Amino acid sequence: MGTASDKKLxxxxxxxxxxxxxxxxxxxxxxxxxxxxxxGSAFIEWGGNKIQVAVYGPREAYPRHMQDINQAFVxxxxxxxxxxxxxxxxxxxxxxxMEISKVISEALQAAIMVELFPRxxxxxxxxxxxxxxxxxxxxxxxxxxxxxxxxxxMRDLVVGCTAGKVDGKVxxxxxxxxxxxxxxxxxxxxxxxxxxxxLMQMDGDLSVDEFNEATSMIFKATERIxxxxxxxxxxxxxxTAQDWGE
Amino acid sequence: xxNVKQIVMPGDPVEVxxxxxxxxxxxxxxxxxxxxxxxxLQESEQFVDVVPFTGKYVPRRNDKVIGKVIEIGPSMWxxxxxxxxxxxxxxxxxxWRVTSGELKRYMNVGDYVYxxxxxxxxxxxxxxxxxxxxxxxxxxGTLVSLPAPxxxxxxxxxxxxxxxxxxxxxTRIMVGQNGVIWLDGAPENVIVAIGAIxxxxxxxxxxGLTDRxxxxxxxxxxxxxxxxx
Numbered sequence: 001m002g003t004a005s006d007k008k009l010x011x012x013x014x015x016x017x018x019x020x021x022x023x024x025x026x027x028x029x030x031x032x033x034x035x036x037x038x039x040g041s042a043f044i045e046w047g048g049n050k051i052q053v054a055v056y057g058p059r060e061a062y063p064r065h066m067q068d069i070n071q072a073f074v075x076x077x078x079x080x081x082x083x084x085x086x087x088x089x090x091x092x093x094x095x096x097x098m099e100i101s102k103v104i105s106e107a108l109q110a111a112i113m114v115e116l117f118p119r120x121x122x123x124x125x126x127x128x129x130x131x132x133x134x135x136x137x138x139x140x141x142x143x144x145x146x147x148x149x150x151x152x153x154m155r156d157l158v159v160g161c162t163a164g165k166v167d168g169k170v171x172x173x174x175x176x177x178x179x180x181x182x183x184x185x186x187x188x189x190x191x192x193x194x195x196x197x198x199l200m201q202m203d204g205d206l207s208v209d210e211f212n213e214a215t216s217m218i219f220k221a222t223e224r225i226x227x228x229x230x231x232x233x234x235x236x237x238x239x240t241a242q243d244w245g246e
Numbered sequence: 247x248x249n250v251k252q253i254v255m256p257g258d259p260v261e262v263x264x265x266x267x268x269x270x271x272x273x274x275x276x277x278x279x280x281x282x283x284x285x286x287l288q289e290s291e292q293f294v295d296v297v298p299f300t301g302k303y304v305p306r307r308n309d310k311v312i313g314k315v316i317e318i319g320p321s322m323w324x325x326x327x328x329x330x331x332x333x334x335x336x337x338x339x340x341x342w343r344v345t346s347g348e349l350k351r352y353m354n355v356g357d358y359v360y361x362x363x364x365x366x367x368x369x370x371x372x373x374x375x376x377x378x379x380x381x382x383x384x385x386x387g388t389l390v391s392l393p394a395p396x397x398x399x400x401x402x403x404x405x406x407x408x409x410x411x412x413x414x415x416x417t418r419i420m421v422g423q424n425g426v427i428w429l430d431g432a433p434e435n436v437i438v439a440i441g442a443i444x445x446x447x448x449x450x451x452x453x454g455l456t457d458r459x460x461x462x463x464x465x466x467x468x469x470x471x472x473x474x475x
Contacts, residue, residue: 040300058302058330069369111256113272113282118369120330148256151301151395153282155272156257193257193280230255233284237253237299237451 007181009166016178018047022171025161025221030142030232032149040150042232044142047175048132053142054125055150061121072117076104076124078139084131100136101126107140107160107189107198113153122152133179134162137187140199145229157229158198160189161221163214165206170213172221186211188218192226195219251286251451254296260287262294270296285395286451299451303329303394303424305372309363312384312422313374315353321346323353325361327424328391331370335361339375341382358384360420360428387418387430390440392447394425399450400443407446407456414463415439416472432471441466 015021026047035041038054061067078100082091093101108124124146126139137160144158164174166182179185184204190197206214254260258281259274260267267279274280283298305311305327313325313333323335337344342352353359359374361381366372376382392400400421401408412419417431417439427443429436442459449455 039302060331117330120370148284149300151283151285151298151393153270153298153301154256155274155280155282157255191257193274233255234253 007177009178009181010169016166016171016175018175020173022169023217023221025173025224026175028225028228030145030228032145032232033236038146038150040146040148040152042142042146042149044138044145046132046134046138046141047173048130049128049135049138050130051135051139051142052127052129053139053146054127055123055143055146055152056125057122057150058117058120058152059123061119066121067119069118071114072112072120072122074105074109074112074114074122074124076101076108076126076143078104078126078128078136080128080131080135084128100139103199103201104136104140104143107158108143108147110196110198111144111154111156111158111191112147113155116153122147133174133176134187136160136199137162137189140189141225141229145232148233156191156193157226158189159192159222159226159229160187160199161218161225162187163217165204165210165214170206170210170217172217184210186214186218188215190219190222192222251288251453253285253451254281254287255284256281260294260296262287262289265289265294266292268293268295270298297398298395300393301395303327305329305331305333305363305366305370306423307363307366309423310360310381311363311374311424312358312360312389312420312426312428313424315355315357315359318349318353318355321349323349323359325359325374327374327422328394328426329424331372333363333372333374335359335374335376339364339373339377341376353383358389358428360384360422384420384428387428388436388440389426389428390443391426392443394423396447396450397421397423397425399455400427400446402456407459410456410460411439411442411463414467415442415470434469434471438463438466438469 029045031043034043040055042053044051124143165184166178184206186202189199260271260279271279281296285298288295288297311327313327315323316326317324361374361376364373364375415435415438417435420428
């Protein structure tokens with residue numbers, strides 16, 4: 001969490017800086033098949049976040065010693081563009097992005113049927129073009145869509161959302177200011193059909209009650225986000241049906 | 247649901263009364279099956295399958311595929327069949343009397359072969375053979391490729407779709423199960439045939455495709471060379 005400050009994060013009506021009530025999501029838009037050369041791709045706009053995801057594979061794993069004879073491994077690479085944040089970010093992997101790459105890889109590995117592809121690897125490139133809090137969850141949500149669009153066999157999609165504590169109140173889907181000046185941030189990703197948690201991290205402090213409130217908010221929000229994922233996937237195929245006007 | 251088949255996502259339950267789930271599903275509970283893919287539900291007489299919209303080719307024994315030689319070893323050609331894994335063509339499975347180290351004289355890197363999957367093991371290593379009727383090194387012609395899951399639509403029931411395209415355009419067509427298609431004929435005709443194939447590719451998930459392709463081929467009749475009329 002950022003430094004404590006006396007910045008007001010709620011107005012007199014109890015609304016947040018961007019006019020949302022505590023349980024509101026930012027607007028989300030997902031597009032699929034945006035890159036021709038990738039096996040699958042997706043672009044997500046989640047509030048101010050703009051993230052491009054490309055999926056390649058499953059393909060034979062290289063270097064050879066990384067090959068697992070029983071299953072494929074998922075290699076997600078989360079990368080922030082130098083211009084994605086207010087102050088220029090030094091390009092290249094750092095501690096934060098390596099951690100995020102790892103947790104996203106593991107979250108996706110739980111959903112993908114890796115046992116069908118021995119000796120293979122599945123690459124997921126997540127490029128953050130514009131960051132505005134919650135990029136790991138937005139990147140993961142878009143990755144699941146890109147993987148489905150690539151025709152990779154999966155047990156389920158993966159969908160995530162964040163919640164946190166701002167000015168002592170539990171709110172859904174933190175914005176940049178709330179992330180910086182709030183007291184806690186809790187990203188969770190689940191497989192929507194089974195409700196299994198595949199990613200959970202927490203920054204800051206929440207009491208047990210607050211944690212429960214935050215998780216139930218997230219679980220409810222994932223239903224809506226999952227619907228957005230499904231609509232995005234379907235959209236390309238519904239259009240071809242309408243083209244003939246039959 | 248009139249002209250588009252039902253679309254399913256990974257994890258969606260696959261339940262059709264009286265039909266057994268078969269391909270593209272996994273067990274997600276007692277007597278419950280869920281989809282592995284983002285694709286469509288395809289119903290046949292006894293079974294229901296999930297057919298993905300796209301995805302890599304998964305080799306199966308006795309499939310005929312079109313592959314590209316990408317590397318040459320002392321006794322094997324390494325062939326790319328646009329699958330997750332490359333495959334091997336041993337010199338004894340080639341239709342020529344090849345001696346070790348002399349593979350380059352028969353097929354070089356970049357050549358295409360029409361071959362059959364001979365065997366595949368648990369770690370997905372596979373071997374192909376050219377020792378069967380109709381299997382050969384491809385010379386001349388044009389290649390197009392499309393996602394492997396759409397190949398059954400290109401072929402059609404009992405080869406009806408591909409035969410219709412062949413007859414209407416007077417081209418020779420060979421379809422590999424891996425989604426690579428070889429065409430040969432007058433350039434004008436090949437262009438029309440590729441157009442028809444692309445149409446099938448785009449509309450593979452819809453019902454009544456044969457009629458629309460037929461109409462497309464009829465509209466293009468004027469562009470085809472060698473028609474008897």
